[in-house]
Amino acid sequence: MENIIQFVYICSAALFILSLKWMSEVKTSRWGNWAGSAGMALAIVATLLKPDIHGYLWIAIGIVIGASIGTPMAVLMPMTAVPQRTALSHAFGALAAGLVGTTEYFLKASQLSLPQLVVLSIEVFLGFLTFTGSLLAFGKLQEIIPTRPILYPGRNYVSFSVFAFCLLLSAYMIFQAGYHPLLFISLIIFSLLFGILLVLPIGGADMPTVISILNAYAGLSSSFMGFLLNNKLLIIAGALDGSSGLILSIQMCKAMNRSFTNVLFGGMGQVIDVVDPSRDGKVVKSLSPKEASILFEAAKKVVIVPGYGMAAAQAQHVVKELTDVLENKSIDVKFAIHPVAGRMPGHMNVLLAEADVPYDKLVEMEEINPLFPETDVVLVVGANDITNPAARKNPGSPLYGMPILDVDKAKQILFIKRSMSTGFAGIDNDLFYSPKTIMLFGDAKKVLNDLVVSINSQ
Structure with missing residues (x-):
């Protein structure tokens, strides 16, 4: 059974690669969508066949809840709201990765090796910052919050300070192996805060690049989750997602004549009064x-x-x-x-x-x-x-x-x-x-x- 599962995983990975290849051209983009969907379906079925999977009732409940949310989003949401839907998808995927890492820590903290703690810290950090960052991007795209950048003095210092604090928390938990629940919860909170600080000062003209780079973060978080769970398919799929999002971000920044630091920490789109034509x-x-x-x-x-x-x-x-x-x-x-x-x-x-x-x-x-x-x-x-x-x-x-x-x-x-x-x-x-x-x-x-x-x- 394990050999069959691994073979199915290889087929899924191949379909994911073909999906990216086919979606790069309009003529084959439909095939790309079908290949990606088929690869994900095979991956889910193969995972459910693993002998160490238990609690199928809870899994079924999760599938029903997810499908009841996802199906209306796909069917009823107009094409004009595709960017918002994409941002929400990034948020849900990143939250799932962050929660899996959280569960692994609280169940196995004392059993995790140093490399596993490193991977877990990165996964949790990327997962939770992508969650809040994507929600904020959704709010800006939906115009629930101001679409223009929200700027304040010393914002870069605040953002880098929060980022540095997350690094220090992770380093302490990694090198002081053991169970540190309060520190881990603090890491989650500051990762969530960093996601907000990351997107808050970004202007509307740079929002497409923000979406693509958040996609890269979500993919990398999933890839690190694969290392943590020893799941080769997650590693491959997450790496494909992360690298494609990163490449797209680089290409878009090049097309816009902007650097990553300008997009992530710049003041693009300051509030300027509308000029009266008269x-x-x-x-x-x-x-x-x-x-x-x-x-x-x-x-x-x-x-x-x-x-x-x-x-x-x-x-x-x-x-x-x-x-x-x-x-x-x-x-x-x-x-x-x-x-x-x-x-x-x-x-x-x-x-x-x-x-x-x-x-x-x-x-x-x-x-x-x-x-x-x-x-x-x-x-x-x-x-x-x-x-x-x-x-x-x-x-x-x-x-x-x-x-x-x-x-x-x-x-x-x-x-x-x-x-x-x-x-x-x-x-x-x-x-x-x-x-x-x-x-x-x-x-x-x-x-x-x-x-x-x-x-x-x-």
Whole structure:
């Protein structure tokens, strides 16, 4: 039976690897999802077949409770809330790892070797800091708490002090082997606190990177749990999760021209007052969708820039309808995809794929930016921070240095937005005041619907 279980574990690990491989391409992403799900199902079944597993009634109760929470989250939660759901998944997974480590300590503290105590300390620290960090990320994404960074004097010193205290607690418990329940509980409390301190000062524009790095922490915590439980599959699966999250974070920081320390401890997205358009001679031009539809009559090349405004309005299907209408008029339509558009990596890709937008129409930032000067009309659907020219032109802006879509270089810009409020990073967008920009105020879905009707009637 043990040989069979190990063989199934190997099959599960292979499926996890194939899952990551297949999910790297849109054409095979469905296979990637199925492979990951099948690998997890096999792993659970194989684990339940272990002869040292007891208390199946409690396991069944746990499965029922988990399924009753997870199923509605998967079925009922809209695509716009995928980032929040991802943050909650990280929180639940990290909490599970932390609780397993806690149980192991209180049951076997005196029997654990020095290497096991090292692994357990790291697992508990990563698990619990990821739990509170992910919950805080969920709160910011859901806008339950302020999306802008919460800053206070000396915050880096406070964070590093809490981190150092966690290290000291872990070191004492490791080298003074024995049962230290109060110290262990203190480690849990300060790990939870460190997770809060880690995410609290991070601004909205950096939130996608925060989600990916929290994913890495959760994976590493699971991997260390595998070492503690001598479970090879957990080691492999956790290492895959942790390394992929880390690689993604590095790639995103590179795409945003930011370092890890800037993302984790910087002041990105300071609270800045919204600039009144009537001040300093700034003028905002606004038209109705019917009036703006005239701009497409002479257009040959159109680029659509999707952002969180499209996601919030669930307007991806109307965007696809608009694309079809424009292509029927022999207009070349492309989509400009910024690596951190939306609230999580690949957010726009997922939404547009749901609307059956062909993948070859989605063009990454490096490839689409040289095409903007020859683009007749750019239609921005609620993408604020990733189109802000201040990132290139204003050294005093918190966005300065972040690569953006060069929308301002197009011949004409239509910007769909509910109001003149700032984006998720809390920064006013200079693009609103460009003489080439026309604002279309209103719900993105309704504005796009009106545009489709008006263009069709021409």
